[in-house]
Amino acid sequence: SFTGENFASRMKALLPAHVFKMIEDIGAIADSEKVAVYLVGGMVRDLLLGLPNVDLDLVVEGNGIAFGTKLAKELTGRIYCHEKFGTANLFLNNGLKIDIATARTEYYEFPAALPTVENGSLKQDLYRRDFTINAMAIGLNHHNWGQLIDFFCGCSDLRRKLIRILYNLSFVEDPTRIIRSIRFEKRYDFTIEEDTLRFAQKAIEQNFLERVSANRLKEEFVLILKEKNMIAIFKRLKEMDIWSRILPELELTPGILHFLEHVTEDSSQLTSLLGPVDPGLLTLLLLCHQADEKRVAANIERFQWSKKYNLVLMKTAHEKKKIHAMLQGKDVPISKIDLLFRDLSNETILYFYIVSPDPEQKKIINYLRLRKERIPVVSGKDLKMLGIKPGPVYREILEMLRTARLDGIVQSRAEEISLIKNYLTKEEML
Ligand code: CTP
Structure with missing residues (x-):
């Protein structure tokens, strides 16, 4: 042939x-x-x-x-x-x-x-x-x-346009092929051939996916994260009763699907303010949206994402409540937002933006804008020139300047310097 x-x-x-x-x-x-x-x-x-x-x-x-x-x-x-x-x-x-x-x-x-x-x-x-x-x-x-x-x-x-296995035991010998079939189906807009689909369904029902090691499932999942039609693949995995077998900790709710579908338009408003975002990590954050810390920890334990992914996923799950409460507060000073947001990854900030209602989204945008604009001009070098003896006090002063700048208390070099002098005389009096 x-x-x-x-x-x-x-x-x-x-x-x-x-x-x-x-x-x-x-x-x-x-x-x-x-x-x-x-x-x-x-x-x-x-x-x-x-x-x-x-x-x-x-x-x-x-x-x-x-x-x-x-x-x-x-x-x-x-x-x-x-x-x-x-x-x-x-x-x-x-x-x-x-x-x-x-x-x-x-x-x-x-x-x-x-x-x-x-x-x-x-x-x-x-x-x-x-x-x-x-x-x-x-x-x-x-x-x-x-x-x-x-x-x-x-x-x-x-x-x-058909995805067809070559022999009947194909999915039994390698159940990851069930996931691959869906990836190719959605990537090329093909159809899983009738008998092939039946064999897949049978292997799913007979719990063959549960026999696959977590690491191999993770590899397949990472490949899906890179696909242009990722969301269609997610939906199909759920429809075929595969999702809960490979990601039992992370429920794929209609709400999460909605967020995923609007990621591009939402992020377009933020990317210039935020800088680069890893789309795979953002997807995972959204998939963890409904999961409590215990579930996120269980997923990390099983899949062992990269060090960065693990850290970001855990930190986000851990701070979720605190951050939402803070964003909902009235007249929260920018420096207060900064205290929670300064150590968050770009992906986490974008995640909070996507899942937050309009008024909170506005606060996040405003914070990101001010964070870029309101930067102290006085540096450590300047402190030395001012005759301040190097030591832990430098950190305190620079931190104080950052806060004062963010909240609009000082707006010029002169004001920064007078704030520093004020601070030092107070210190001396103590
Ligand atoms: N293959 C297989 N069974 C698997 C994985 C791979 O039979 N579970 C075979 C297929 O012939 C496949 C080849 O190995 O074409 C290479 O695998 P891989 O590089 O994973 O896939 P590609 O077909 O190249 O797909 P992609 O475009 O996603 O890289």
Whole structure:
């Protein structure tokens, strides 16, 4: 089942020049090393869809690790091998990543024939993969350069916009594929094929997702956070009764979905005042909206997000009540808001903005504006010039200046200096 089209020109048109050149080099190295090498997986799928994708996935018929080692040397990069699985991950100095898998040539099955001619081991490797659209290959050796190899009608499923497993036990063997199927469905606006959907539902009902390690679930979840159609994926996960199995601590309520849907328009008002925001962390903060500290802690315990994520999630959960109460207060001085807000991450501030009613949103915006405008001009250096002996008093003075500036008590250098003098005479009198 080979199609006639040669994909070399398509690769050349779609891929950045240095990536295409590298694929040509890989083909040449494969020839000189006398192994059959194929481009597989996501890149082939995306090439057929006309989408750029620079993550290289290779299958080697022969010794994948030896070939990877050769590539690391020729293309300059670092290699991480998993001997047990015959796989290797290459991190090239130019920033590109290459995953390599070994398709074991099973000579005992082909005592006479050359397995490479039959593509026997490649076919087996592809058959063990997740979906037909991800199980196509493109030959990289000279004799089959650019040739699409499509054993399982992946091309036809792409055209029909279908996500289809290759064998009935696929979801049982790897339940994370249930989550992947939804990610691809929403990314490409495809449909999960009827039988595939039934197998997925059955695996869900039979609690196969509960067997997956927290770390693998986290990896899948992080991939979803990067998807453009993340919210559609969330909704589908909930609809298929998957959400509560993978994120039992964080309930996906209609309210939270509403916040998520309005993140972009809400943040546009704040980004110039706030600076960079990590969208993944913001999403997690919103997902924690209904969860109390105990639940957030349980989620962190299970998923072990990054150090920064863990800290921000816990701190936000911890300060939530205090901050809402403060924002609801009447005539709260800016310096009071600052006391709670100065140590909050940009993501946390944006989170409070998104979930707060209009009057509180106005207070947050006003605070962020003033925080930028009302900055003391007198610095530590100036204090030295004023003849003040360096010590802990510097911190006290600078802190006092910040407060006075924020609340509009001093508005010029002269006023700052007189405030300092006033403060010091009071100190002396004590
Ligand atoms: N794969 C699989 N089962 C999984 C994960 C991956 O069979 N649970 C196979 C698929 O053939 C997939 C390839 O490994 O195409 C590479 O995996 P990955 O890089 O995770 O996925 P991509 O298909 O490249 O998807 P993405 O565009 O999200 O990177």
